[in-house]
Amino acid sequence: MADIVRIGRRHLATEGAAALSLRAVARDLGVVSSAVYRYVASRDELLTLLVIAGYDELGDEVDAALAKVDPDDHRGRLVAIGTAVRTWAVREPAMYALLFGSPVPGYHAPAERTTGPGTRVIGALADVWARAHAAGRLRVPEQPPVPAALAASFAAVRRELGLELPDQALARGVLVWAALFGCVSFEVFGQYGPDSFGDPAALFAHQLQVLADTVGLPPTR
Amino acid sequence: MADIVRIGRRHLATEGAAALSLRAVARDLGVVSSAVYRYVASRDELLTLLVIAGYDELGDEVDAALAKVDPDDHRGRLVAIGTAVRTWAVREPAMYALLFGSPVPGYHAPAERTTGPGTRVIGALADVWARAHAAGRLRVPEQPPVPAALAASFAAVRRELGLELPDQALARGVLVWAALFGCVSFEVFGQYGPDSFGDPAALFAHQLQVLADTVGLPPTR
């Protein structure tokens, strides 16, 4: 099993998710294709294993980055999370694409196995905001107003994550979350255009600072 | 040719990009597979045609939305662009995934044919910011400072697009651009989680307002 996942990861990195082939994995394993089906039910099952492995690895990287930052340095923790995500994504673009890119057609990740590891990053972000808010160091703006239609959903999110955040902060938290991955995706997927920005790390660092302002974390420049 | 692209679009919408098959298109066309190769050199060529068609359609939608908004209502124009992008993306998720999701493995869009239609949205956004700035209605913040490493790239972008924007505004413009598509991608690709937000349109509308603030467009609430 470990060998299959390991070789699968290598193929994912070199060929991409859609080109991931159980037969090729079997070849590299020195075994006939049908033998692999004894351990992995299907190609989708292998994808699921890789998805879980990817979420786990990303979560570990984020946690490792957070371990080096003072828990009360909220802005520093947001920067650490963002930087860890970007660094990992640039190093493992195929894995990043599998997790955060277009869904693989015909494949649906089984929620009961992937939501756990899949929510570690947003969990870390939410934790930063919750701590900042608890410390009275989260500037919660009043404008623009949060649409009333979102009140129920926000209440559910608050309940589910056990978060103590006003709607305004929650809304901006969601935006910053999406924006963060939007920036990473643009870079990893080449949306900025060929060689548009010579130093994408510097661009991303600046974007993180602006996003920290957006979510209401006080500047510590 | 038109039939091939039309059927290809339909397959893209129903099966997804990676499952796009020239043979299936040929079947639907009532013709043997090799006959299609007379018109389309390869599967990648068909993908390119679809990419161009998608960029064109999105660009047309954005332009149509902009036509209904006062050219001096800069904030309204940003909202119009964002809403048009989101509406189109929700309606055509497969096409959106092809254009803005993970790159199809092994496929590289020929820049000389796709950059033109592919830059219409960012062109429209840049136009909004340029007009707002020319009218003195773009609040350009001083914090956080733009990294010096980006000066050269920004100068190149300014030159290439013929933009009259200070680095600060340009940097935030790029961020808002990426964040906008990040929000749309999160919704279309289901990253928010299953049925997290009952009214994603309302969420997106709020996000657009915050992003308008981020880029420095004055509130017209």
Next chain:
DNA sequence: AAGAAAGCAAGAGCAGTGCTCTCTGTTGTG
């Protein structure tokens, strides 16, 4: 220790894919 049961891999096979090649029939043009 002997036999049964489980585990494991091989191989053939089906239906699908992209793509190339050759062959035939049609159509337009000088």
Next chain:
DNA sequence: CACAACAGAGAGCACTGCTCTTGCTTTCTT
């Protein structure tokens, strides 16, 4: 009327996911 261009058919190669049967080896049980 002849010739060239065009269009499609069909076979074929190497690949894919996946299933089924066959046979060997290891392990467990009596």
